[in-house]
Amino acid sequence: MIRLLLKVLGPEHAPPVRRTVALMTTTAIAEGLSYALLVPVLRALFGSEPGDVWLPLAGFGAAVAIYAVLRYVSDLSGFRAGTTLLRAMYHRLGDHLARLPIGWYSADRVGQLSVLASNGVLQAMGVIAHLLAPFISACVTPLTIVAVMLAFNWQLGLAALAAAPVVAAIQVWTGRAMAVHDAERAERRHEAAGRVIEYLQAQPVLRAGGRTTERFRLLDDSLTELQRASRRTVLSALPGVVALALAVQAVFTVLLVLGAYLALGGHIGVPEVLTILVLAARSADPLLSLSDISGKLRGARAELVRLDAVLHTPPLPEPPDPVEPDRHDxxxxxxxxxxxxxxxxxxxxxxxxxxxxxxxxxxxxxxxxxxxxxxxxxxxxxxxxxxxxxxxxxxxxxxxxxxxxxxxxxxxxxxxxxxxxxxxxxxxxxxxxxxxxxxxxxxxxxxxxxxxxxxxxxxxxxxxxxxxxxxxxxxxxxxxxxxxxxxxxxxxxxxxxxxxxxxxxxxxxxxxxxxxxxxxxxxxxxxxxxxxxxxxxxxxxxxxxxxxxxxxxxxxxxxxxxxxxxxxxx
Incomplete structure (x- = not known):
């Protein structure tokens, strides 16, 4: 995704994007590591001297404060990079369109360009400002938490780590299942938009013919097809959403059972088990959000592919050694x-x-x-x-x-x-x-x-x-x-x-x-x-x-x- 984004934007915009990605990744790691400090907090709270909880609690608070600062800086960097890239994208697209042959601008392309230059560019460039941080957090924070689990108890850590390939497989499977339906829905949406414009432009003819109260069959048909395509898209995403929820719930259940077994056997303390369960619960939210974020990223990626296709349309070639006429016949x-x-x-x-x-x-x-x-x-x-x-x-x-x-x-x-x-x-x-x-x-x-x-x-x-x-x-x-x-x-x-x-x-x-x-x-x-x-x-x-x-x-x-x-x- 980032590679395609940089391909569309051009190499001159790579440094700020990479800096923003690095900062967001650091923030996600800091978020995961801050939860590791729950272990001394819970250990002191459930130990023989609960009053000793204040020092580890202060450390936990400091870690959360550091994470909050990093989150603010990374989000601000994302918004700034997003607005900068949005402006750069409009300039690059406009400059390129101005050099394309007029014959390239067919009626269909003009309609597609109007959608692409408005919603398409905003959706594609919104990745940096709105989607990248939650996506990185949903991927990196759970992995950091799993690394923390491995540090405290390798059995529970391995059990949690086993969820990673399962979640990845579900995401790949869902993405492939939805790809065809996403493309169909986009096509139907463009067709419906064209029919709406046609209906509005046809108002003088429809009113002159006394058909103002009649339904416009072509528009009705296109809207019906859009509704069906949207329904198929939702239905194709549903198995992945359910499978992801079941996988997360299954891993949490395995950790609960395994933690209870290890605690009863004296291999781990109750505070550590509680901490592992809290960490696992904290990992569940970003993992469950992956389905929604991935769907938005697929939509943004589709717009990036369209932008890339337009930007790679060859313009009229400029002469390598231009000549300036000295007369005007x-x-x-x-x-x-x-x-x-x-x-x-x-x-x-x-x-x-x-x-x-x-x-x-x-x-x-x-x-x-x-x-x-x-x-x-x-x-x-x-x-x-x-x-x-x-x-x-x-x-x-x-x-x-x-x-x-x-x-x-x-x-x-x-x-x-x-x-x-x-x-x-x-x-x-x-x-x-x-x-x-x-x-x-x-x-x-x-x-x-x-x-x-x-x-x-x-x-x-x-x-x-x-x-x-x-x-x-x-x-x-x-x-x-x-x-x-x-x-x-x-x-x-x-x-x-x-x-x-x-x-x-x-x-x-x-x-x-x-x-x-x-x-x-x-x-x-x-x-x-x-x-x-x-x-x-x-x-x-x-x-x-x-x-x-x-x-x-x-x-x-x-x-x-x-x-x-x-x-x-x-």
């Missing part, structure tokens, strides 16, 4: 990109001179947005090359490449903060005057003026308190503030009302001025002023030229244009 050179068995981009060759505008149009699913993602190196091509300033993007350091590109997406994500905070994401070190200028250029100042709170107005989670057009203006202001020489636009005016569309168009025109631009659009009015247009269909360029040339050609682009000009299309 763009080129697709015989590019091929596949997603699984499907070829998304097939032998595409297009160039964009610096400062010019390229528009990519075509039917849905043609691969238009994928071209933009290849330029930003969200993916690596399977064949050919994508170049910026004559340099393959794979030879450019990721930070340098991202600094050269401003990306305005169709779906804008805003963080739950103020408008100003979201705009400043474009360039954190921008001055107030630069931020104001970008906001004005994007016509976002019109939105700010009518919002209660103005600049300090919160946008809500994901920008929920703003309309789609208002969120798009924030995105454009962010891109203007970044002032990157290359601009990638992905369907930025789709589904906007006329007022917001006009404002967004004005902001886009300011953003494109003097920059190298690649834009994807369904509304062909937005691309007619592009310097070059390519029509993409099934991942291949079927037509290219200027707007006038493509209209004269009379091909698919011309059909699309004439269709977009009809009143029905508006």
């Amino acid at each position: 763009l080129e697709f050179d015989s590019v091929v990109f596949r997603h699984g068995d499907h070829t998304v981009i097939d032998d595409v060759s297009v160039s964009v001179p610096e400062g010019r505008r390229l528009a990519v149009v075509g039917p849905s699913g043609a691969g238009k947005s994928t071209l933009l993602q290849l330029l930003a190196r969200f993916y690596d091509v399977d064949a050919g090359a994508v170049r910026v300033g004559g340099v393959d993007v794979r030879a450019v350091a990721s930070e340098v490449l991202m600094s050269r590109i401003a990306f305005v997406f169709q779906a804008v994500h805003l963080f739950d903060g103020t408008i100003e905070e979201n705009v400043r994401l474009g360039r954190a070190g921008a001055t107030d005057a630069e931020v104001r200028a970008a906001v004005t250029a994007a016509r976002l100042d019109e939105v700010i003026d009518r919002l209660p709170g103005g600049w300090a107005a919160h946008v809500g989670e994901g920008g929920a308190l703003l309309s789609g057009g208002e969120r798009q203006r924030v995105s454009i202001a962010r891109a203007l503030l970044k002032d990157a020489p290359v601009v990638l636009l992905d369907e930025v005016t789709s589904a906007l009302d006329p007022v917001n569309e006009a404002a967004v168009h004005a902001g886009i025109e300011r953003l494109m001025a003097g920059r190298t631009v690649v834009m994807v659009a369904h509304r062909l009015r937005t691309v007619r002023r592009a310097d070059h247009i390519v029509f993409l269909d099934n991942g291949r360029v079927t037509e290219q030229g200027t707007h006038e040339e493509l209209l004269r050609h009379g091909g698919r682009y011309a059909d699309y244009w004439h269709l977009s000009m009809t009143p029905a299309a508006d």
